[in-house]
Structure formats: C-alpha cells, structure tokens
Amino acid sequence: MDKWILIDGNSIANRAFYAMPPLTNAAGLHTHAVYGFTTMLLKLLEEEKPTHMLVAFDAGKVTFRTESYKDYKGTRAKTPPELSEQFPLIKELLGAFGIAQYELSGYEADDIIGTLTRQADEAGVETLVVSGDKDMLQLASSHVTIALTRKGVSELERYAPPEIEERYGLKPLQIIDLKGLMGDSSDNIPGIPGVGEKTALKLLHEYGSVEQVLAATEQLKGKLKERVEQHKEDAAMSKELATILREVPLERGAEEMKYDGYEPAALADAFRKLEFKSLLERLELPGEGAGEEEAEAADLETVSVDADSIALLTDKLGDIEAIYIEAAGDNPHHAELMGAAFATADAVYALSPQTLLGEAGAPLRAWLEDAAAPKSGYDMHKTALVLSWQGIALRGCAFDAQLAAYLLDPTDASPTLAGVTRRYGAGGLAADEDVYGKGAKFKVPEDETLHPHLARKADAVLRLTPLLHAQLEESGMRSLFDDLELPLSTVLAGMESQGIVVRAETLRELGSEIEGRITAAMNEVYHHAGAEFNIHSPKQLGEVLFEKLGLPVIKKTKTGYSTDADVLDRLEPYHEIIPSILHYRQLTKLQSTYVEGLLKEIRPETSKIHTYFRQTIAATGRLSSQYPNLQNIPIRLEEGRKIRKAFVPSEDGWSILAADYSQIELRVLAHISGDEGLKEAFLGEMDIHTKTAMDVFGVGEGEVDANMRRQAKAVNFGIVYGISDFGLSQNLKITRKEAASFIEQYFQAFQGVRKYMDDIVAQARQDGYVTTLLGRRRYLPEIKASNYNLRSFAERTAMNTPIQGTAADIIKLAMVQMDGQLRERGLQSRMLLQVHDELVFEVPQEELETMRELVPQVMASAIELDVPLRADVSGGANWYEAK
DNA sequence: CGCGTCACG
DNA sequence: ACGTACGTGACGCGA
Numbered sequence: 001m002d003k004w005i006l007i008d009g010n011s012i013a014n015r016a017f018y019a020m021p022p023l024t025n026a027a028g029l030h031t032h033a034v035y036g037f038t039t040m041l042l043k044l045l046e047e048e049k050p051t052h053m054l055v056a057f058d059a060g061k062v063t064f065r066t067e068s069y070k071d072y073k074g075t076r077a078k079t080p081p082e083l084s085e086q087f088p089l090i091k092e093l094l095g096a097f098g099i100a101q102y103e104l105s106g107y108e109a110d111d112i113i114g115t116l117t118r119q120a121d122e123a124g125v126e127t128l129v130v131s132g133d134k135d136m137l138q139l140a141s142s143h144v145t146i147a148l149t150r151k152g153v154s155e156l157e158r159y160a161p162p163e164i165e166e167r168y169g170l171k172p173l174q175i176i177d178l179k180g181l182m183g184d185s186s187d188n189i190p191g192i193p194g195v196g197e198k199t200a201l202k203l204l205h206e207y208g209s210v211e212q213v214l215a216a217t218e219q220l221k222g223k224l225k226e227r228v229e230q231h232k233e234d235a236a237m238s239k240e241l242a243t244i245l246r247e248v249p250l251e252r253g254a255e256e257m258k259y260d261g262y263e264p265a266a267l268a269d270a271f272r273k274l275e276f277k278s279l280l281e282r283l284e285l286p287g288e289g290a291g292e293e294e295a296e297a298a299d300l301e302t303v304s305v306d307a308d309s310i311a312l313l314t315d316k317l318g319d320i321e322a323i324y325i326e327a328a329g330d331n332p333h334h335a336e337l338m339g340a341a342f343a344t345a346d347a348v349y350a351l352s353p354q355t356l357l358g359e360a361g362a363p364l365r366a367w368l369e370d371a372a373a374p375k376s377g378y379d380m381h382k383t384a385l386v387l388s389w390q391g392i393a394l395r396g397c398a399f400d401a402q403l404a405a406y407l408l409d410p411t412d413a414s415p416t417l418a419g420v421t422r423r424y425g426a427g428g429l430a431a432d433e434d435v436y437g438k439g440a441k442f443k444v445p446e447d448e449t450l451h452p453h454l455a456r457k458a459d460a461v462l463r464l465t466p467l468l469h470a471q472l473e474e475s476g477m478r479s480l481f482d483d484l485e486l487p488l489s490t491v492l493a494g495m496e497s498q499g500i501v502v503r504a505e506t507l508r509e510l511g512s513e514i515e516g517r518i519t520a521a522m523n524e525v526y527h528h529a530g531a532e533f534n535i536h537s538p539k540q541l542g543e544v545l546f547e548k549l550g551l552p553v554i555k556k557t558k559t560g561y562s563t564d565a566d567v568l569d570r571l572e573p574y575h576e577i578i579p580s581i582l583h584y585r586q587l588t589k590l591q592s593t594y595v596e597g598l599l600k601e602i603r604p605e606t607s608k609i610h611t612y613f614r615q616t617i618a619a620t621g622r623l624s625s626q627y628p629n630l631q632n633i634p635i636r637l638e639e640g641r642k643i644r645k646a647f648v649p650s651e652d653g654w655s656i657l658a659a660d661y662s663q664i665e666l667r668v669l670a671h672i673s674g675d676e677g678l679k680e681a682f683l684g685e686m687d688i689h690t691k692t693a694m695d696v697f698g699v700g701e702g703e704v705d706a707n708m709r710r711q712a713k714a715v716n717f718g719i720v721y722g723i724s725d726f727g728l729s730q731n732l733k734i735t736r737k738e739a740a741s742f743i744e745q746y747f748q749a750f751q752g753v754r755k756y757m758d759d760i761v762a763q764a765r766q767d768g769y770v771t772t773l774l775g776r777r778r779y780l781p782e783i784k785a786s787n788y789n790l791r792s793f794a795e796r797t798a799m800n801t802p803i804q805g806t807a808a809d810i811i812k813l814a815m816v817q818m819d820g821q822l823r824e825r826g827l828q829s830r831m832l833l834q835v836h837d838e839l840v841f842e843v844p845q846e847e848l849e850t851m852r853e854l855v856p857q858v859m860a861s862a863i864e865l866d867v868p869l870r871a872d873v874s875g876g877a878n879w880y881e882a883k
Numbered sequence: 884c885g886c887g888t889c890a891c892g
Numbered sequence: 893a894c895g896t897a898c899g900t901g902a903c904g905c906g907a
Contacts, residue, residue: 536905537904537906538888538905539905540905557887558886558887559885559886559887562887562888563887565888565889586889588904589889589890589902592903592904593890593902594890597902597903614900617900618899620898622892624899624900625900625901626901626902628901629890629900629902631891631900631901632890632891632892632900632901634891635891636890636891640890717897717898718897720897721897721898722897722898724895724896726896726897727896727897728897730896788893788894788895789895792895792896796896796897797898799898800898801898801899803898804898804899807892835891836899836900838892
C-alpha cells in the first residue's frame with residue numbers, strides 16, 4: 001500500500017523559524033528553521049513510513065493570484081533575512097534525505113499540493129498533507145488527511161473530514177467559503193469587514209456557501225446586511241483567492257516522489273555541516289568517526305610508546321609543541337588519567353598513565369614541570385589539576401585552545417576539541433562520544449583505539465594554535481588572552497589544589513539543629529493541610545493549595561500551578577499554611593544543598609573542599625564554580641549564613657580574610673557611561689543608593705527614608721540588568737506605571753546613563769557584538785531579530801554584558817596581580833576563593849596586618865577608572881566572622 | 884533528563 | 893498584543 005506525504009515547505013519553514021529558539025552555526029548563519037524542519041521530517045519518517053514524499057515550495061513573487069489581485073499578500077511582512085538565508089540549506093538538506101522537492105514558476109506550494117491530492121483522490125492513495133496553514137483543510141477527503149502544526153513544528157494535529165466537521169461544522173470545501181467571508185489579513189485577503197470566524201460560521205451553517213449568502217442578503221439584518229451587500233464583490237474575489245488550484249500543469253508524477261529512505265552517511269555529512277550535534281547522535285551511524293578521520297590521520301605518524309620505547313619521545317622533548325592529556329570524568333579533582341599525547345611537527349607520541357607516572361616517565365614529567373618548556377594544550381586548567389593530583393606541577397602553559405575558543409565565542413560554553421577543530425578548519429577529529437561512548441556506556445577503550453585518538457587530539461591542538469592565535473589577534477583579544485586569562489588559569493588551578501578546610505563537625509551540628517526544625521515545619525504544614533503529602537513536589541503542593549484549600553492561583557508554569565516564593569508571598573494573607581511552607585523550603589534547602597551537599601565534598605584525609613572554578617562557561621566573562629559551587633554559600637538570611645562558620649583556615653592560628661568590591665558594577669557604569677552625576681557621587685564616596693533616591697524622588701539627603709533607599713537600590717539593580725518597567729514593577733511590587741516613572745526620573749537625573757544605554761544597543765546592532773573594557777566580546781545575533789522577545793532580550797544583554805563583564809575583567813586582573821604580590825613578597829597567605837566581587841584568603845597571624853592593607857590596595861588599583869574603586873576588607877576565625 | 888525551585892553576585 | 897529584569901549551579905520530583 002502506497003502512502004504519500006506532501007509538505008508545504010514555505011509554511012513549515014516559517015513555523016519552524018518562529019517556533020524554535022534561534023541557533024547559529026560557527027559561520028554565524030541561522031540554522032534553527034532548518035533544525036525544526038529536520039526534526040519534523042525525522043518524526044514523520046519514523047511514524048508514517050511513507051512510500052512517496054514531496055516538499056513543495058512557492059516559486060517567486062508573481063503567481064496567478066497576484067495577476068488577478070495585485071494586493072494579494074500585500075500586507076505580509078518581508079521574509080526576514082534570517083529566514084530566507086535558510087531556504088537554500090533546507091533544500092540542500094532535502095537532497096541529503098533523498099526527498100523530492102518541487103516548485104513551479106507562477107504557482108504556490110499549496111497549488112502543487114492541491115493538484116497532487118486530486119491525483120491521490122483519483123488513485124485512492126492514502127495521503128498526509130503537512131502544513132501550518134488552515135487553508136489546506138479544504139483538501140481533506142476520505143483519502144487525504146491534513147496535519148497542521150500545533151505549538152512547535154513536530155507536534156501535529158490531524159484533520160480528516162470528520163474532525164473538520166467536529167471543529168467547524170463544515171465540509172472541507174466550505175473552508176474556502178469561510179475564508180471568503182472572513183478574509184485573511186496575513187495574505188491580505190479582504191473578506192467582508194466586520195465578519196470574523198464566529199459570524200462567518202453562523203452564516204455558513206445557515207446558508208452553506210458564499211454564493212448562497214450573497215443571494216440571500218435580504219434575509220439578513222442591520223449592520224451585517226449592510227456590510228455584506230456592500231462587499232459582495234470582495235467576498236466573491238476572496239473566495240476565489242482562497243481556493244487552492246487543483247489543476248496545475250505538473251511536470252512530475254508519482255514516480256519522482258518515490259522515497260526509498262535516506263543514506264545515513266550523506267545525512268550525517270549534512271548534519272555535520274549544519275552542526276546539528278544532537279541529531280547526528282540520533283542517527284546512530286555504524287562506525288561513525290571512522291571513515292574520514294582515519295583518512296585524515298593516515299598522514300600522521302602515531303607512535304605509541306611504553307616504558308621500553310619512551311626514549312623515542314624523551315629524545316625529542318625540545319620538539320614538542322602541543323600536548324593533550326585525557327582524564328575520565330568532569331570533576332578534575334576526581335578524574336582518572338586515561339592517557340597522554342605529545343605532538344611535534346612531524347610525529348605524535350601517545351602513552352598510557354602507567355608509562356607517564358612510572359620510573360621511565362621521569363624525564364617527561366620534568367619536562368611538564370619545566371616553566372621554560374612552552375606547551376600548547378586544550379583546557380590546561382583541568383589538565384593542571386588532574387596532573388597535580390598525580391604530583392605533577394604543570395608549568396610553561398603557552399597556549400590553551402579551549403580558552404582561546406571561549407574568548408572568540410563565550411556563548412559556546414566549554415566547546416569540545418572536535419567542535420573547535422571543525423569550526424576553525426583544522427581538519428576532522430572524531431567526537432569523544434564516538435570513541436568513548438557516553439553516560440552509562442562510557443568506556444575507556446584499548447590503547448590501540450585510544451592512542452591514535454589522543455594523538456589526533458594533540459595534533460589538532462598543534463594545528464589549531466596558530467589559527468586561534470590569528471583569530472585572537474584579529475579580534476583585539478591577544479592581550480586579554482596572554483596577560484589575563486591564560487595566567488589566571490594557572491592561578492585558579494593553584495587555588496583549587498589548595499582547597500579550603502570545611503569543618504564537618506560544625507556542619508553536622510548545624511544539620512541536627514536544622515533537622516528538628518524541618519520536622520516541626522513539616523508537621524505544621526501537614527496540620528494546616530489536613531493531610532500528609534510530599535511538600536517537595538510542586539504538583540502535590542499545588543493540589544493542596546489551589547484545589548484542597550482553594551487559594552487563588554497567582555501564576556502558572558508550563559506544567560501546572562506555580563508555587564515559588566514569589567507566589568507564596570502573595571498568598572500569605574490567605575492561609576496560615578504559607579509561612580510553614582516557606583520555612584520548610586528554606587530549611588530543607590539548607591539541609592540538602594549546604595549541610596549534606598557540602599559534607600559529601602569534604603575529603604576526609606584533609607578536611608578540605610576543592611571546588612572547580614570554570615573559566616569558560618559564563619557568557620559575560622565571569623567565573624563559575626562547581627563540585628561544589630562555593631559561589632552561592634548562604635549569606636542573606638542569618639540561619640543560612642551560619643553555614644559559613646564551617647569554613648575555616650587550614651592552619652592553627654590563621655585567619656580567614658575576605659575583601660569585596662564596593663558597588664563595582666555601578667562604578668563601572670559610571671566609568672563607561674561617563675555620566676557626570678554618577679561619577680561625582682563616587683568621587684565623593686556618597687552612598688550610591690541614597691544619592692539615587694535623592695535624584696529619583698527629588699528630595700534632599702536628609703529626607704531619604706529607608707523605603708526610598710530600598711526602592712532606589714532596586715532601580716540601580718534594574719539599570720545594571722537592562723531595565724524594563726515590568727521587571728522593576730515585579731521586583732518592587734508596584735504598578736508598571738509607577739515603575740516607568742521611576743525609570744524616567746532616573747534617566748532625567750542620569751542622562752549620561754541613558755545615552756550609554758541607547759548607544760550600546762545601537763553599537764551592538766551595528767557590530768553584532770558588545771565588548772568589555774578589556775576587549776572581551778559577546779556576540780548578540782538576536783539584536784536584529786524580528787521577534788520582539790528575542791530582540792528585547794538581546795538589547796538588555798547588550799546593556800548588561802559590558803558592565804558585568806568589565807567587573808569580571810577587573811577582579812580577574814586583581815587576582816593575577818594578587819597572586820604575583822604573594823609570590824614577590826614571599827607571603828604565606830593563600831588566595832582560596834573568588835565570589836564575583838569578593839576574594840577570600842587564609843592568612844597567618846603575622847601577615848594579617850600586611851594583608852589587610854595589601855588586598856584592598858591591589859583590588860582598588862587593579863585598573864584605573866574615572867572613578868575610584870574601593871574594596872572593604874574583614875577578617876575572622878572563619879568565613880562567617882569575616883563580614 | 885527536563886522542570887521547578889532557590890542559593891549566590 | 894505580547895511577555896520580560898543580568899549571570900550562574902544544585903537539589904528533588906516525576907515522566
């Protein structure tokens with residue numbers, strides 16, 4: 001039995017374009033419409049198993065419809081360039097799938113499909129028409145089903161005549177009459193003004209067709225009668241325009257639509273070109289990664305060395321340019337060394353951990369520790385940590401391809417080496433997943449497989465190095481890389497290896513205290529609810545609050561009722577259960593994340609926690625912290641803040657010293673905007689929120705009360721985030737109008753800031769990216785999107801990134817300088833943590849005075865701005881007391 | 884594994 | 893008419 005699928009290519013591409021989040025490939029080409037199209041195709045192929053398939057496209061602007069009605073589709077907005085550039089890609093992709101495509105000058109896709117469905121009807125072939133356009137419903141018949149996209153692209157709603165009857169009370173052909181009466185603004189089909197779907201359906205249920213309605217106008221009444229009489233011609237013409245042509249002179253027949261399945265290799269090539277990694281995985285290609293990469297590697301001499309043959313490598317230490325050291329696991333403090341490869345200009349050597357760590361590996365280890373032996377690598381930060389756990393202190397890092405790739409595009413977090421290699425045109429490299437498997441299937445392969453792969457990776461680093469160097473140069477980020485990020489990676493590795501002592505005993509004491517209070521809060525909740533349930537389950541909690549107790553629904557999420565803290569706050573007046581829930585949530589968060597979570601991370605031998613600061617994650621240039629995250633230890637609420645008591649110095653008699661920048665983001669804003677009022681405020685060391693309150697509320701310093709200052713503080717936050725009246729109104733629980741007036745007042749007072757916000761958005765639109773003070777870039781392709789939400793988001797990002805990113809630049813500078821100072825002065829004090837605007841040290845008694853002076857001085861002078869930078873310092877026996 | 888929630892700056 | 897504050901990471905739930 002044959003089965004045809006006919007797809008309206010233009011309609012589906014449009015749907016995919018607007019339904020999918022934007023996606024660009026390395027070349028900056030948008031690919032999300034192609035992506036959406038592809039997922040839909042894959043799903044259709046799997047579910048429908050068609051024997052014939054065709055995608056029809058509109059051809060050109062002039063069709064027989066524009067000939068009869070020149071305004072046809074006249075109001076339709078021009079296809080955005082982000083979409084039109086994707087049509088060639090879609091057509092190429094269809095080629096790779098082996099799916100027929102067709103377009104015919106003078107006709108639209110739906111006419112081609114209309115003609116084919118007529119043929120299908122005549123031949124009695126089961127057919128599915130896929131489109132986003134309701135007009136297609138007119139083609140439905142006993143053999144033809146119409147699938148319309150719903151929400152996304154892959155979710156289809158099927159309409160055969162019974163479903164159309166049920167939904168509209170109409171026969172398929174009456175869909176044409178429906179549109180004739182109501183028109184379609186997207187195609188600029190007029191219809192009868194004032195007649196919408198409701199009226200049109202009523203008329204059709206009574207009279208049956210446009211013609212019959214027009215013949216019976218005397219029976220109509222009032223305004224409706226007037227309108228129909230006046231627009232008889234429009235209605236007739238509209239019906240004509242809405243009629244899909246079913247007699248197009250097609251030059252192709254069913255034979256050309258035959259679909260025999262796709263060639264996996266051809267499709268994989270297409271996906272690779274489009275950078276559809278997840279789809280590539282879905283294909284599950286047999287022997288993937290073998291073919292071309294091996295051909296590529298054939299020219300490469302891979303020498304697998306062991307303890308007996310290591311001289312082959314150690315004789316050539318001076319020639320090594322690039323290294324690649326592989327470890328299994330994401331957490332470098334726990335990762336197991338898998339192997340290593342060393343690349344010279346003409347050969348690559350690979351070896352196993354036993355060889356590297358054994359007696360024979362000594363010269364190699366000495367070379368790794370030699371600061372005078374420059375080496376290029378990929379993720380040297382992680383490499384340094386993995387090696388440090390093996391007692392090897394990596395030195396002489398001259399280049400890091402991962403770090404370079406991050407600076408070149410910081411929105412691509414932790415790109416894989418295979419991805420970077422492909423993107424910068426340094427030849428093919430198999431993806432790790434294809435060699436190692438992933439998730440539960442992860443397996444370290446035999447050396448025969450592993451060593452050539454590692455060799456190719458080291459070789460890829462070697463070939464990437466000059467390419468990435470050139471790219472950095474071209475983008476003006478050489479100094480950012482050489483003088484800041486690369487040195488910082490070493491500083492970070494040092495901090496992480498050092499670790500911070502966390503007292504398990506203190507955490508356990510806190511934990512048992514919290515435990516009792518959790519039980520109490522839980523019982524209160526159960527008591528008020530009149531039943532026991534899982535409070536952690538938003539689903540169950542929602543049912544209790546909004547169904548059982550009948551509280552008003554404030555906000556919904558995709559999956560049901562929202563029960564977040566904001567909602568609960570608003571529900572507080574309605575029921576006594578609310579404070580108990582909030583308290584329960586607060587306590588369980590403390591217990592699971594901070595007491596139990598941190599306890600799991602303490603190494604029993606040393607009582608230390610070693611976090612992993614990630615340098616290539618945040619799009620703004622900030623660091624992030626994992627395993628565990630030590631950048632979000634509680635402080636705002638006293639109960640949580642006590643967790644900090646467990647963070648203590650690693651030696652007796654030492655202190656914890658913490659220093660944090662005061663208002664660094666607003667000072668950065670004052671500098672880059674050049675706003676006079678803001679600069680003056682900081683030059684005079686005024687309280688910035690009070691100053692803002694004075695200007696926004698137009699009062700004197702003495703008249704600013706706590707509430708005004710609080711509101712002004714929120715305005716300042718808003719300014720840094722890329723303000724919107726809605727966001728501010730939510731935050732302050734005031735009306736949008738009031739928020740808007742605050743913002744207007746702010747911009748009146750700080751006109752330099754307004755100008756900065758306008759200029760930075762304009763600049764982002766012009767250049768496609770924004771930069772920080774040190775030249776860090778972030779690309780914002782969506783700044784030109786036609787979708788309002790995407791564009792607004794990009795605009796706020798354009799305002800925020802230079803501020804947050806410059807603050808990140810500054811504290812990174814301070815860290816590198818601080819590390820230098822500690823060495824130069826031969827101090828024993830150690831830098832342990834960075835929390836975005838704060839640095840944490842452990843300090844021996846005799847250096848306390850020096851450090852209390854040195855740290856804020858280095859932080860404040862890390863860079864010179866038009867306003868002073870200030871850092872406040874504080875010390876104590878633990879992190880809690882250093883406040 | 885995605886989602887909702889919440890901890891931090 | 894629409895839906896928004898910026899940047900992260902970890903936990904528990906439930907499909």
